[in-house]
Amino acid sequence: MTTSMMNPAPASARAAAASPLFSLLDVEKVFPIDSGRRQLKALDGIRLELRPGESLALVGESGSGKSTLVRVMLGLEPASNGRVIVGTQDLASLDRAGRQKFAREVAYIYQDARGSLNPRMTVGALLAEPIRLHRLRESREVDGRVDELLAQVGLPEATRYRYPSELSGGQVRRVAVARALASEPRVIVADESVAGLDVSVQAQLLNLLRDLQRDTGLAMVFVTHDLGVAAYLCERVAVMYLGRIMELGPSQDILRAPRHPYTQGLLQAFPRFDAPLTVSLKGEIPSPANLPQGCRFQSRCQWVQEDCRQTDPVQRPLPGRQVACLHPLPVPESGILHAASPGAAPRGRRA
Numbered sequence: 001m002t003t004s005m006m007n008p009a010p011a012s013a014r015a016a017a018a019s020p021l022f023s024l025l026d027v028e029k030v031f032p033i034d035s036g037r038r039q040l041k042a043l044d045g046i047r048l049e050l051r052p053g054e055s056l057a058l059v060g061e062s063g064s065g066k067s068t069l070v071r072v073m074l075g076l077e078p079a080s081n082g083r084v085i086v087g088t089q090d091l092a093s094l095d096r097a098g099r100q101k102f103a104r105e106v107a108y109i110y111q112d113a114r115g116s117l118n119p120r121m122t123v124g125a126l127l128a129e130p131i132r133l134h135r136l137r138e139s140r141e142v143d144g145r146v147d148e149l150l151a152q153v154g155l156p157e158a159t160r161y162r163y164p165s166e167l168s169g170g171q172v173r174r175v176a177v178a179r180a181l182a183s184e185p186r187v188i189v190a191d192e193s194v195a196g197l198d199v200s201v202q203a204q205l206l207n208l209l210r211d212l213q214r215d216t217g218l219a220m221v222f223v224t225h226d227l228g229v230a231a232y233l234c235e236r237v238a239v240m241y242l243g244r245i246m247e248l249g250p251s252q253d254i255l256r257a258p259r260h261p262y263t264q265g266l267l268q269a270f271p272r273f274d275a276p277l278t279v280s281l282k283g284e285i286p287s288p289a290n291l292p293q294g295c296r297f298q299s300r301c302q303w304v305q306e307d308c309r310q311t312d313p314v315q316r317p318l319p320g321r322q323v324a325c326l327h328p329l330p331v332p333e334s335g336i337l338h339a340a341s342p343g344a345a346p347r348g349r350r351a
């Protein structure tokens, strides 16, 4: 037995040592709007890496670009600028075989899980489809594998004979998770997989995803409106606002001591675990088709300074995280600053 098998390194240390599964280098996505007369920049200067076994949450208010980022990362939409690197290859230059391998290794759970499942297929057929498509089992073994998948997501065997329309919202999400697992991926990308469910059903599904990720060593990208959910499920979090990653780093550090005023605002406005970001923070949110000069968060930032109206801050490294702000919040001198507490004392003068 090797030393590493006797003393396995924590998942975060293993992830840091491995080379990235995905690297997004200054990715932009521009949509033409008003019959092509204007443009909307849905992604702007995105820099991101995902390593094997790592769990990353994309968090932000509606319209911040989470789904667009996921779609560009998966090659469902081309980037307008920048590059998406998968392993060592540019996603845009993968040949047919490379695309097929990519489709098997990266499974996507759509924001609309029910809409993504063919209503005319039984659950059994829906789960067997990727197994057959990617030739992962002999024909005689497919049924047994479907049973395994149902058990893995906590659904009774008899579910295989049901149609999606006969299932509850929570059951449908479990089927979507099982279908994602069916292709034996290295990465699962889940867009708002627990949104709209009862809190108790949400908690069950989150525990399921958390256990799966930890037990199987899958990498996971999890899109959510909820910082609490993000921190519960994922080791790292990327906080998005109007197409840009404002803060990126270890979830627990960011939750305890955010360094971007937007993250601080989110934590102060939505301190509860199950409070979704459906209500905006104070201040006017600019149109993504008409961003102001300078920082895109200036109209809502309680720390705005003169230079913020001139210079657009891009993601830059700070110790242990990346922040897109000209004047990041200071590291607390002692102890933990509970930015999540409503009415937390304003923080001191910053750099």
Ligand SMILES: Nc1ncnc2c1ncn2[C@@H]1O[C@H](COP(=O)(O)OP(=O)(O)OP(=O)(O)O)[C@@H](O)[C@H]1O
Binding pocket: 031, 032, 033, 040, 041, 042, 060, 061, 062, 063, 064, 065, 066, 067, 068, 069, 288
């Ligand atoms: N095909 C498109 N054409 C034009 N604009 C688009 C298109 N897709 C997305 N957008 C715009 O891009 C921005 C980001 O949208 P996106 O769906 O990625 O946000 P989101 O963070 O996933 O939001 P939600 O939380 O509501 O799902 C929004 O302003 C949206 O209106």
Ligand code: SF4
Binding pocket: 260, 261, 262, 295, 296, 297, 298, 301, 302, 303, 304, 305, 308, 313, 324, 325, 326, 327, 328
């Ligand atoms: S750059 Fe200025 S306006 Fe923007 S978040 Fe930082 S302090 Fe606030």
Ligand SMILES: [Mg+2]
Binding pocket: 066, 067, 068, 111, 191
């Ligand atoms: Mg979305």
